[in-house]
Amino acid sequence: MARVRLSVAERQRELLRAAVEQIEARGVAAVRIADVAAALGVSNALVLYHFSTKEKLVAAAFAHAAEDDLARKLLGRRTTALRRLRAAVRWYAPTGQAKGWRLWIEGWAAALREPALREVTRDLDRRWKAALAEVIAEGVSDGEFSCPDPQAAALRLTALLDGLAVQLTSYPGSVPRARAQEWADEALARELGVARERLTGRA
Incomplete structure (x- = not known):
């Protein structure tokens, strides 16, 4: 089955939800871009396209968790x-x-x-x-x-x-x-x- 194409906003929300789950499971220090990518079955490059560094991804994940x-x-x-x-x-x-x-x-x-x-x-x-x-x-x-x-x-x-x-x-x-x-x-x-x-x- 072909993967549903998401808008930029939808993709970012998906990545942020996965990041929150991975941070809760592994901790901020241990979580990696690769963990978030693997949780969704996407490439590391896709995560980095939306959030250029792990630090920016983690910061955005915390802001998302507080929506x-x-x-x-x-x-x-x-x-x-x-x-x-x-x-x-x-x-x-x-x-x-x-x-x-x-x-x-x-x-x-x-x-x-x-x-x-x-x-x-x-x-x-x-x-x-x-x-x-x-x-x-x-x-x-x-x-x-x-x-x-x-x-x-x-x-x-x-x-x-x-x-x-x-x-x-x-x-x-x-x-x-x-x-x-x-x-x-x-x-x-x-x-x-x-x-x-x-x-x-x-x-």
């Missing part, structure tokens, strides 16, 4: 700021539905040595914090809750969630999953000055 990132989940929902924040924290926490924590931990480590990847991960981190701060500020403006410094609150929340992710991903069993989720909920309630019960709507 359905938390910023869209926060800003795209038509509900209260409180509900969006709770859903986002629940989704993003290492006990939630967000995928690829191993990928991001690999990325953080590799970014210390690779400028292209460092720029991508820094930009994604800024967008995530800015999205949280924006929704917190919206909730304050609407009178849903009180928070004197939304940007600082967003930084503290992400620092906690990132730290928990490292513990649960790198050291399984170090923190019970139920306890980690409890801490995440408590931190959000504390930052917003609300009772934890309000996060579930059962107050």
Whole structure:
């Protein structure tokens, strides 16, 4: 059967999906252009045509992995700021539905040595914090809750969630999953000055 001819955009998305899978399986340092090519049954040259170096491929793969990132989940929902924040924290926490924590931990480590990847991960981190701060500020403006410094609150929340992710991903069993989720909920309630019960709507 003849291989379906893909557009440039479709081919790049295919390559990026394969790159993400290979990075998750092998790690940033070990993954090769040849691994991505072999996963799709294409030539190394085709991968290099779209992404001229491994570093550029890896950086683009991380950006691709964040296309359905938390910023869209926060800003795209038509509900209260409180509900969006709770859903986002629940989704993003290492006990939630967000995928690829191993990928991001690999990325953080590799970014210390690779400028292209460092720029991508820094930009994604800024967008995530800015999205949280924006929704917190919206909730304050609407009178849903009180928070004197939304940007600082967003930084503290992400620092906690990132730290928990490292513990649960790198050291399984170090923190019970139920306890980690409890801490995440408590931190959000504390930052917003609300009772934890309000996060579930059962107050």
